[in-house]
Structures are given as structure tokens and as C-alpha cells.
Amino acid sequence: MEVHHVAKLADLGRPDNRPPRADLMAARHRKTLVVCGSCHADIHGKKPVPALTE
Template sequence: MCGSHDGVEVHHIRHLKGLTVRGQALKPAWAQVMAARRRKTLVVCRVCHEDIHYGASRSRQNS
């Protein structure tokens, strides 16, 4: 998500259908990427993975 290749982790969801909830507001970027790729996994850096799980949207620059 941020372009970092250091300390990568894999985010996993159980079902793709959970990414496309009808009537849901704008999806986070990670959900849009997973839905577009139709993949249940997404490789992200540790900070982005924590952001996904805790709902944070921290601003950071690419290293």
C-alpha cells in the first residue's frame, strides 16, 4: 500500500464477498485493491497491516 518492501506481512480475509457490502460507504484502499484483484491476500508492510486491522489511516512517506 505504501510501496515499502521492508518487513512485509500478508493480510488475509476469509471471504471475498465481505469486501463488497451493498450500501457501504467508500471502501478503504486496501479493500479496493483486494476486490479489484479478486484475491483474499494482500502483501503489505507491518505498519500498513496494523492500519488495516486497527482502522488507522496514518500519513507516511515512502522509504
């Protein structure tokens, strides 16, 4: 698990032009969101990391 963080809630963008994760952060008034490593890489436009297996 990783924590995605924005500097301020205003950085999330306008309600009519933002991804669902940003809507969730805004609705909860939180600047952080716990996501898996692959999703966090996707948020930042990087190549997703492979899932861990046992």
C-alpha cells in the same frame, strides 16, 4: 512484509463504502494483500510498529 487476509471477498464490503486496499483486493479477485507490518497493524486498528532500520 506481512500478508493481510480476509475469509471471503464478500467481507471486503460494498464498493461505495470500503478503503482503497479493499478495492485493490476486489479488483484482483484476491483474498490476500502483501503489506508492511505498520500498514497491517493500521488495517487491524492497532498501533503501527516502528520501521526497521539498519
